[in-house]
Amino acid sequence: MSIALDTPLTRDAGIDVPLICGPMYPCSNLELVAAASAAGGLGVVQPVTLTYVFGLDFREGLRAIRSITDRPIGMNALIEASSDTYRKRMETWIEIALEEGVRFFITSLGKPRWIVDRVAAAGGVVYHDVTERKWAEKAVDSGVHGLIAVNRRAGGHAGPQPAQQLLDEVADLGLPVVCAGGIGTPAEFAKVLSMGYAGVQMGTRFIATEECRASAPYKRAIVDSGEEDIVLTERLTGVPVAVINTPYVQRLGLRAGPLARRMLRGRKTKHWMRSLYALRSAWTLKRTAYDEDGNTEYWQAGRSVAGIDSVVPAAHVVNACAEAAHAFLPPTRETDTRSPDADNSGAES
DSSP states (O other), X not given: OEXXXXXXXXXXXXXXXXXXXXXXXXXOOHHHHHHHHHTTXXXXXXXHIIIIITOOOHXXXXXXXXXXXXXXXXXXXXXXXXXXXXXXXXXXHHHXXXXXXXXXXXXXXXXXXXXXXXXXXXXXXXXXXXXXXXHXXXXXXXXXXXXXXXXXXXXXXXXXXXXHHHHHHHGGGOSOEEEXXXXXXXXXXXXXXXXXXXXXXXXXXXXXXXXXXXXXXXXXXXXXXXXXXXXXXXXXXXXOEEEEOOHHHHHHOSSXXXXXXXXXXXXXXXXXXXXXXXXXXXXXXXXXXXXXXXXXOOOBOOGGGGGOOSOBOHHHHHHHHHHHGGGTSXXXXXXXXXXXXXXXXXXXX
16 A cells, blocks of 8 residues: 655556666666565566567567556656667667657666657656756756756766755746655655655665565675765776675776777767677676676666665555655555565565
8 A cells, every 4th residue: 555645756657656666777677666565655667678688579578567467557768879779779669669658768878858758749748957057058958848857976977966956957947847866765855745746766775675576695795785885987888876885896806907998088989899798798787787696796886775775566555655754745645556466565664
């Protein structure tokens, strides 16, 4: 049982709790996406994860999620100018998603105008990832409906600013703003809503759930880590990425090599280096996230690890956050979000 809350995000996404289970390569398996949505939040599909990591046809993956829940889901669209092939693939995925009823999209990197035009024409909504005001202004110019404000406590490619400062920078642009980064507990969820955020996007917290297929060593590392255990490494993608500071990361080092840094700065060579890093990081993260032996400890995570002390069902995360928000965000109704086939009797409340 979830208690519906009212914010611009819940209205735009058609959900009950303003909580997004963020798109995570390679951890957004279909069971996790479905569980987050079934509980009243919004699970977001990461197309490359479904197709490359799990070997599913994209439409097949969406329908598998639909077999678990009929609640709204979202899709993540990474905008890349790197190749016409990738652009055509993304266009195909967006068309399939729209055909299968997806109406909420999160875009990352680049200018999302072409996605906004297509999605809005189908009655959908687009929120765009931003890390500072200049990118938010470009997103507004592209017609997006909301912003995902990625702060410095996020996992993966974090932004440079704290949550309050980033909200202050973009609040006057007139769009709903979702907080992404550093939120791992119900109290933190409630706090950022009280700041004026329209919702929260969590990633690391949802890796440490029962439905996520990430390896037991990965989940255990999240539970056992503190905020001081998160470091930024350039060795994965060429730009700083937040990871757990494991012995493997320590041996590898945090800085990209001098040749790589020089090529990443070059006008003619940076495209080639970024493509090389993208291929290498896709393979590395796929291999390490699901390695039950934990031999290669290369695990993305944000500073929210500080508040994560156990592996729980995804529904527990969503419901606990909804309950914590009641002090200042009155519920609109109670809604039963359980799948007919699900048994949540053993979940914590």
